Amino acid sequence: xxxxxxxxxxxxxxxxxxxxxxxxxxxxxxxxxxxxxxxxxxxxxxxxxxxxxxxxxxxxxxxxxxxxxxxxxxxxxxxxxxxxxxxxxxxxxxxxxxxxxxxxxxxxxxxxxxxxxxxxxxxxxxxxxxxxxxxxxxxxxxxxxxxxxxxxxxxxxxxxxxxxxxxxxxxxxxxxxxxxxxxxxxxxxxxxxxxxxxxxxxxxxxxxxxxxxxxxxxxxxxxxxxxxxxxxxxxxxxxxxxxxxxxxxxxxxxxxxxxxxxxxxxxxxxxxxxxxxxxxxxxxxxxxxxxxxxxxxxxxxxxxxxxxxxxxxxxxxxxxxxxxxxxxxxxxxxxxxxxxxxxxxxxxxxxxxxxxxxxxxxx
Numbered sequence: 001x002x003x004x005x006x007x008x009x010x011x012x013x014x015x016x017x018x019x020x021x022x023x024x025x026x027x028x029x030x031x032x033x034x035x036x037x038x039x040x041x042x043x044x045x046x047x048x049x050x051x052x053x054x055x056x057x058x059x060x061x062x063x064x065x066x067x068x069x070x071x072x073x074x075x076x077x078x079x080x081x082x083x084x085x086x087x088x089x090x091x092x093x094x095x096x097x098x099x100x101x102x103x104x105x106x107x108x109x110x111x112x113x114x115x116x117x118x119x120x121x122x123x124x125x126x127x128x129x130x131x132x133x134x135x136x137x138x139x140x141x142x143x144x145x146x147x148x149x150x151x152x153x154x155x156x157x158x159x160x161x162x163x164x165x166x167x168x169x170x171x172x173x174x175x176x177x178x179x180x181x182x183x184x185x186x187x188x189x190x191x192x193x194x195x196x197x198x199x200x201x202x203x204x205x206x207x208x209x210x211x212x213x214x215x216x217x218x219x220x221x222x223x224x225x226x227x228x229x230x231x232x233x234x235x236x237x238x239x240x241x242x243x244x245x246x247x248x249x250x251x252x253x254x255x256x257x258x259x260x261x262x263x264x265x266x267x268x269x270x271x272x273x274x275x276x277x278x279x280x281x282x283x284x285x286x287x288x289x290x291x292x293x294x295x296x297x298x299x300x301x302x303x304x305x306x307x308x309x310x311x312x313x314x315x316x317x318x319x320x321x322x323x324x325x326x327x328x329x330x331x332x333x334x335x336x337x338x339x340x341x342x343x344x345x346x347x348x349x350x351x352x353x354x355x356x357x358x359x360x361x362x363x
């Protein structure tokens with residue numbers, strides 16, 4: 001110990017003067033070294049006499065500092081960032097690799113989602129109660145003058161003056177029907193039972209002109225709750241294979257696009273598309289949690305343009321899930337948008353789950 005001494009100091013960035021942690025400090029041609037702490041400080045024992053200390057860190061230029069035989073105080077080392085010039089890069093095209101499930105990280109991820117369906121699906125809780133608000137609207141795009149100028153509908157002309165320009169950008173839609181329902185829902189797993197108590201209902205009534213009860217029945221028949229965790233999903237009376245069905249990797253292709261952080265939680269952005277674009281399958285994006293639960297945080301899906309949907313031209317679904325007191329993710333919002341094929345009757349319908357809307361008119 002009589003033949004050594006302690007040198008202390010601090011390592012900082014030369015521009016920002018911010019302390020640097022994890023910087024390697026060693027004696028040149030010596031056999032020991034230390035690392036700077038979170039505040040950039042370091043302490044190292046060196047021999048008597050003149051010594052050389054070598055400082056190195058990733059992204060910075062390596063520095064060598066001379067320490068004299070009499071120098072036993074605190075030294076300050078300013079680190080400069082290391083810059084390098086990249087050589088020219090030549091980009092060439094190559095044949096697209098064939099999609100495979102084997103050794104595919106996206107497929108491994110979706111298999112984890114499928115394996116955790118029992119604990120993440122809506123039926124995972126033994127008991128569940130929740131409030132639900134539903135709003136169904138019918139809107140008309142470019143209403144015909146026969147309706148606008150009709151004297152029998154004069155008392156309802158205020159509707160044509162209150163247009164909605166938010167639902168579809170660039171479109172001015174006239175709301176002609178609305179129904180709101182607020183309910184309290186109860187669920188029991190064993191034995192299975194669901195109960196829905198209507199706490200409030202409000203809707204437009206045209207009296208003898210239109211069968212409002214019939215319209216409400218038809219709209220509720222077209223719209224069915226979409227559960228992304230089901231093996232098959234019914235949408236507009238048609239059945240689709242879910243992207244998280246047990247055999248979904250056989251029918252879908254999956255691609256990891258990005259890893260994002262939302263409110264301190266890491267999510268994987270996973271894109272999925274049908275292997276055969278003409279099958280009744282979805283395409284879209286889902287965000288999966290990386291907390292070990294592999295739950296779906298958000299999903300956006302729609303039908304392929306090559307699918308024959310009869311009178312439906314296109315539709316899209318957006319669902320958001322939020323974490324409940326039990327730690328599981330529950331559906332908080334569901335929106336469905338559908339476009340009808342132009343023809344007789346209403347060529348366009350709009351529907352958004354939980355708060356549903358319908359649009360009729362020309363697009």
